[in-house]
Amino acid sequence: MADHALETKDITKTYQINAGMFRGKKALKAVNGVSLSIPKGSILGLVGESGCGKTTIAKMILGLERKTGGQLYIGGKNIDAMGHKQIAKIIQPVFQDPYSSLNPRKSISTIISLPLRAQGLSKGTADLEKKVDEIMEIVGLATRLKHNYPNQLSGGQRQRVAVARALIMRPEIVLCDEPTSALDVSVQAQILNMLMDLRNRLNLTYLFISHDLAVVEHIATHVAVMYLGRIVERGKARELFDNPSHPYTQALLASVLTPDPNMGLPEIHLGIEYPNPIDPPSGCAFHPRCVKKQAKCAVVAPEPMVKSGKLVECHYPDNF
Ligand SMILES: Nc1ncnc2c1ncn2[C@@H]1O[C@H](COP(=O)(O)OP(=O)(O)OP(=O)(O)O)[C@@H](O)[C@H]1O
Numbered sequence: 001m002a003d004h005a006l007e008t009k010d011i012t013k014t015y016q017i018n019a020g021m022f023r024g025k026k027a028l029k030a031v032n033g034v035s036l037s038i039p040k041g042s043i044l045g046l047v048g049e050s051g052c053g054k055t056t057i058a059k060m061i062l063g064l065e066r067k068t069g070g071q072l073y074i075g076g077k078n079i080d081a082m083g084h085k086q087i088a089k090i091i092q093p094v095f096q097d098p099y100s101s102l103n104p105r106k107s108i109s110t111i112i113s114l115p116l117r118a119q120g121l122s123k124g125t126a127d128l129e130k131k132v133d134e135i136m137e138i139v140g141l142a143t144r145l146k147h148n149y150p151n152q153l154s155g156g157q158r159q160r161v162a163v164a165r166a167l168i169m170r171p172e173i174v175l176c177d178e179p180t181s182a183l184d185v186s187v188q189a190q191i192l193n194m195l196m197d198l199r200n201r202l203n204l205t206y207l208f209i210s211h212d213l214a215v216v217e218h219i220a221t222h223v224a225v226m227y228l229g230r231i232v233e234r235g236k237a238r239e240l241f242d243n244p245s246h247p248y249t250q251a252l253l254a255s256v257l258t259p260d261p262n263m264g265l266p267e268i269h270l271g272i273e274y275p276n277p278i279d280p281p282s283g284c285a286f287h288p289r290c291v292k293k294q295a296k297c298a299v300v301a302p303e304p305m306v307k308s309g310k311l312v313e314c315h316y317p318d319n320f
């Protein structure tokens with residue numbers, strides 16, 4: 001465990017939601033038994049369609065949402081025994097939308113120094129100024145911008161501010177939830193390159209959440225593919241991209257090859273729409289959309305299979 005910056009064991013999150021008038025509550029398994037581990041210094045890309053449970057995993061890791069079951073270790077410590085401040089020292093988030101995650105009424109320097117002040121680690125104004133200058137320089141922001149406000153910055157600059165705020169306490173792990181989805185393609189690449197550069201310079205470990213496999217391919221060392229609350233395939237990035245085993249991973253990869261990345265998943269590959277998690281399909285949750293399904297798939301849920309570090313949850317995987 002010591003060589004893993006982050007580890008989850010069979011974590012679950014079940015929401016009780018109103019099923020409609022007179023129907024009482026129904027269980028929605030947003031995360032349904034997820035085991036992940038991120039070796040120190042690596043970048044785990046977590047991919048899957050909207051609603052599969054990515055952000056719910058992020059919230060449990062950040063201690064913003066209580067898990068329903070399972071175990072979670074951050075820096076080798078059980079999260080159940082950690083307070084918010086302790087978690088925040090080790091892991092810091094960068095979220096999708098730098099408009100809504102940065103307070104519009106605070107100056108850039110106030111925003112960036114917030115984690116230090118929240119931890120009571122400020123040693124006076126001069127010290128804060130120095131640390132803000134340092135981190136702004138590291139993320140490639142001109143220090144003259146520190147007296148500006150978020151609306152005076154470009155989208156890319158704002159996301160650099162969010163990264164600076166995440167890094168000012170020098171955490172071990174950065175959790176990025178769709179950090180570039182709201183940005184123009186050209187700016188996306190700059191932010192991704194900066195994140196990779198920072199990982200080397202500051203020895204960081206990333207959990208990098210995205211619905212975009214092309215983005216993950218650019219940055220991740222390891223990949224986990226999620227479908228309806230479960231990890232259906234995971235392994236080293238290169239192997240997974242070269243030799244995808246799960247039909248869902250194959251379909252996601254095929255969609256990356258479409259000429260217009262904004263087109264989303266092509267109909268031909270996944271036919272019917274994403275299932276409702278309140279009423280999941282029988283057997284393998286992916287079977288209604290799977291081009292390779294057989295009779296067994298509608299009846300029996302596949303168990304995860306692991307071989308030389310790679311995991312697949314499918315009755316009939318390829319290359320496995
Ligand atoms: N507080 C909540 N109460 C009830 N259901 C929730 C809650 N938060 C999330 N869900 C449900 O849990 C499932 C997973 O949501 P989550 O936000 O984790 O998905 P996601 O993979 O991050 O999607 P996206 O790519 O759109 O961000 C969804 O079906 C969502 O409707």
Ligand SMILES: [Mg+2]
Nearest residue numbers: 054055056177
């Ligand atoms: Mg999300």
